[in-house]
Structures are given as C-alpha cells and as structure tokens.
C-alpha cells in the first residue's frame with residue numbers, strides 16, 4: 001500500500017505556527033498542515049501583522065496551506081492573492097466551521113444549505129485567484145443531503161481537493177462520522193478527497209483505509225494533539241518509541257519556551273499552555289488532582305510545579 005499523505009488538521013487556538021514548528025522539530029509523520037482559519041477583511045486593510053502567523057519566516061517547520069473563512073468573494077480573492085504573493089500556492093476555503101455565531105452569518109457550515117450562494121461565490125472567486133483553492137467542508141449544516149447537492153457544484157470548478165469532515169455542522173463534534181455519507185460524497189467527486197474525522201489511533205486509520213482504498217490523503221486534528229506520535233505510527237506502521245512520556249515533557253517544555261518568547265505576560269503564556277495540557281493529558285493515565293492544580297495555576301511557578309508533578313507521576317496511555 002502506498003504511504004498515506006497526512007495532513008495536520010487546523011485547530012484554532014491549537015495548531016498555530018509556534019505549535020506547528022515545534023511539532024515538526026520533535027515529531028515526524030505529517031506531510032503538511034492546513035492552518036486555522038483567518039477571517040476575511042477588506043482588501044485595502046491587509047497588513048503583514050494581520051497574517052503574521054502565516055509569514056513564511058514563521059512557517060519553516062512544514063508545508064502549510066492557509067485557510068480563509070469568508071462568504072465574500074471579493075474579500076476572499078483579496079486575502080487569498082495576498083497570501084499567494086507571500087508564497088502559498090493553495091488557499092483553503094473554510095466551509096465547515098460549526099459554531100453558531102459563525103454559521104448564523106452564513107459562513108463556514110452555515111453556507112452549506114445555500115448551494116446557489118456557493119456557486120455564485122465560486123463563480124466570482126475562481127477566475128480572480130492567482131493561486132489554487134481547496135475546500136474543507138462537512139456533510140452539511142443540518143443534513144448530509146446538503147453535501148450531496150454540492151458535490152456537482154464543486155465538480156464544475158477547478159478545485160484542488162475537497163477535505164470532508166464526515167459530520168454535519170449541527171453535530172459539532174458529537175456522535176460519530178457518517179462513513180456511508182462520506183462514501184456517497186466521495187463517489188460523486190471528480191476532485192481528490194481528503195478524509196477527516198475521528199482518526200484517534202493507528203487502528204482507526206487501518207480500518208478507514210481498508211474501507212476507502214482509493215483515499216490517499218488523511219487529515220488528523222484533535223487526536224494528533226493528544227497523541228503527537230500518531231502520524232508517525234500511521235506512516236511507518238510501527239510503534240517503537242519507548243519513552244513517550246519523556247518525549248512529551250520535552251515537547252511541552254519546548255512549547256512553553258517558545259510561547260514565553262512571543263506571548264505577553266505570564267497570564268497569556270499560562271493560559272495557552274493550560275489549553276495544550278488539556279489535550280496532552282488525554283494521552284496519559286488520569287490524575288485528577290494534578291490536573292486540577294494545573295488548571296488552578298496562576299503564576300509560572302505554580303504552573304511549572306504542577307506540570308512537573310504531572311509528568312513525574314502519570315504514565316503514557318495511548
């Protein structure tokens with residue numbers, strides 16, 4: 001079987017450039033990352049500061065595809081072409097964000113029931129782009145029939161690839177991915193399709209790749225933040241790393257160091273690290289008491305003491 005192409009999924013507030021670069025310095029397995037979305041703004045307002053997280057000098061760890069959340073074709077084209085001028089060939093359109101405050105404004109998954117608006121968007125956008133567009137979507141806002149109605153629309157445009165998270169927007173992250181619906185959408189696509197949703201273990205990947213042998217591109221979001229070894233285990237088919245807990249501590253410390261350099265003040269730094277620890281802890285045996293101490297930490301000293309205790313006492317459990 002050919003080696004799978006693995007994508008780091010975008011997690012806003014999670015997989016920023018610091019995380020992506022530090023990940024690449026400590027782990028293998030991902031071929032590229034789709035960056036968390038940036039919002040669209042008026043074309044005349046774009047400033048390097050606004051796209052700092054995407055500046056090429058800040059993205060040396062792995063190839064990156066920027067992502068834009070927008071329902072305005074003009075805004076998308078302006079920002080996408082700005083990013084293309086920065087060196088990015090492909091820009092991803094976020095058609096999947098499930099959060100009600102986004103969807104209510106017919107952005108992200110909120111646009112999925114509006115097939116005509118999506119066609120109008122693509123009609124205006126595609127001819128104006130100096131690079132290529134890929135799309136990340138869900139099965140629909142309310143129902144999978146929405147994506148079935150959209151696949152023929154996507155087929156009419158030169159889209160690079162369609163990344164499908166096999167849930168509806170309304171589902172958020174609940175329930176299980178609907179593999180039958182994914183299969184139907186896949187059979188309708190003339191574009192390459194990337195599978196996304198609930199690849200938590202190498203076994204999950206093996207089952208899915210057995211079910212969809214025609215898929216070669218796979219995106220992993222949350223579960224590589226819990227288990228950063230997962231992409232490499234999937235890639236090589238081997239799980240040989242002996243000292244996972246120690247490696248996680250080294251990874252944690254590198255992230256802590258990097259965020260301490262760029263964020264402003266201990267509160268920002270600790271909040272960022274606490275967020276990451278809430279993912280990391282899921283890969284370890286449970287220790288509610290120490291976790292509570294991490295959550296309650298207010299100063300760097302408290303945070304460091306709680307984290308050191310965590311890594312000293314818990315065991316890797318993935």
Ligand SMILES: Cc1cc2nc3c(=O)[nH]c(=O)nc-3n(C[C@H](O)[C@H](O)[C@H](O)COP(=O)(O)O)c2cc1C
Nearest residue numbers: 009010011012036037136165197198220221222223
């Ligand atoms: C906190 C959070 C933030 C996310 N941010 C984005 C985002 O910026 N863009 C996007 O396309 N998907 C985003 N996602 C969705 C993930 O990329 C992915 O599609 C989803 O988590 C399912 O894949 P997984 O089961 O591998 O995590 C986010 C998910 C979570 C939980």
